[in-house]
Amino acid sequence: MNSRTIRLLTLQIIIVSLLIPIIAAAQPVIEINYFYGKDCPHCQALNPIIDEIEADHPNLVIHRYEVYYNDTNYEIFDEFRDRYGIKVGGVPVIFFNDTYLSGDITKEEIEREIARIEAGETDKTPESKVSIPFLIISGIVNGLINLCTFAVFILLLTSLLILNDRRKIIIIGITFIIAVYLTYLLVGVGLINTFLFAGTERYIRSAVIIIALLAGVINIRDFFTGESTLAIPKFAKPGIKRMIEYASLPTAGVLGVFATLVGLPCTVGVYLPVLTALSAEPPLQAILYLLFYNIIYILPLFGIIALVYFGTDPEELDEMRESKKRYVRLFGGIVILSIGILMLIGVI
The missing domain is CATH 3.40.30.10 (Glutaredoxin)
Known part of the structure; x- marks a missing residue:
């Protein structure tokens, strides 16, 4: 190997050694x-x-x-x-x-x-982890197992029949439904913010899983025993009956708020897992999803008022509710228990 070849090889080595950090820096x-x-x-x-x-x-x-x-x-x-x-x-x-x-x-x-x-590209928004089908299905299930609010609403409509005024039945009924919607929405927003800002997020998931599992088991047990464990507390029933007797527009609003709050045991088993999922979404997305979810949740109430408006006797609806409530609790219990298990194994 002559001196010229050696010089060329040496030059190549130097050039490569200089390029390596440049390439790495790229x-x-x-x-x-x-x-x-x-x-x-x-x-x-x-x-x-x-x-x-x-x-x-x-x-x-x-x-x-x-x-x-x-x-x-x-x-x-x-x-x-x-x-x-x-x-x-x-x-x-x-x-x-x-x-x-x-x-x-x-x-x-x-x-x-x-x-x-x-590649130096700008930020893109992450895709949502909460799907619309999940919100629709859970909203429908939660609305259908809401026996507590059903009972109060049917009693209210029954008291309105003596007025023989369908227009007033619709107005007072919709006032009740709007109150239910807004109350349930505010409860949801409050719980989401509690999850996020109380410094307890790491424990929330475990608590929600335990609540879902317990609520599911209790509802399934009630199917076999005929009991109504997760129902409106007895102490609240006299107050509800007194408010129903007035059957006025303001009373309907207050009754909707009260019935929603005291009836939370009926629906909390589904609502808490949904709120837990929404708490992982960006704030605006979570609110929009919650608005949508609660619309799905109140649809059965609109179905009840439509049936009454077109001639169905509320007492017949109440008898149907009583005769089917065991099966509704079984259905709700299976769904809630399934949600708890899916959260426990990490699918949800």
Whole structure:
């Protein structure tokens, strides 16, 4: 090998050595912050995916934070949520430089975000984790098992029949329904905000699972015993009867609020899991979904008022409610128990 060849090889080595850091610098360092819980089923499924992605991307730096058993990490999680202006109800959550992913995160979603950042593209809004079919189905189920409000509404309509004024029946009935809608909506908004701002999000999911499982078991048991455990408390019934006797527009509104609040035991088994899911959505999205969900929830009440308006005797409806309530409780119990089990194994 002559001296000229040696000089050329030496020059090539120098050039390559100079280009290596330049090429490496061309790949931007991407930092992501991964928040997870030790006992979270979704996190356990995601952890190996995170490790695999980290191995595939030398320019990727992943900061891991366990939040179930580490209060300091949980405070950091709160800081990230404040910084991004979002309301995420639980883990796993991955924060990128300008967006985040939460819930059932897939490898494809993470790879897509990494590729977007490497290409210098701007932020895109994460897809919602709550589906419209889920809201519709759960809203219908919750509305159908709402025996407590059904009973109050039918009694109110029965008292209105003596007026022999269909127009007034419609007006007072719709006033009651609007009061139910607004009260249930405000309860939902209040619970979502409680989940997010009371510093108890890590315990909420466990509490909701326990409530759903208990409510499901109690409703199924009531089918066999004929009892009505999750019903309007006895102490509230005299007050409801007194309000029904007046059968006026303001009374209908107050009655709708009161019946909704004291009847929460009938529906809480479905409502809490829905609110837990919505708490992981961006604020505006969560409110829009909740508005929609509650419309589905009150549809059976509109069905009752339509039947009465077109000639069905409310007493017949009440007899039907009484004769079928055991089966309604069985149906509701199975649905609520199923929701609790699906949450327990991490499907929901």
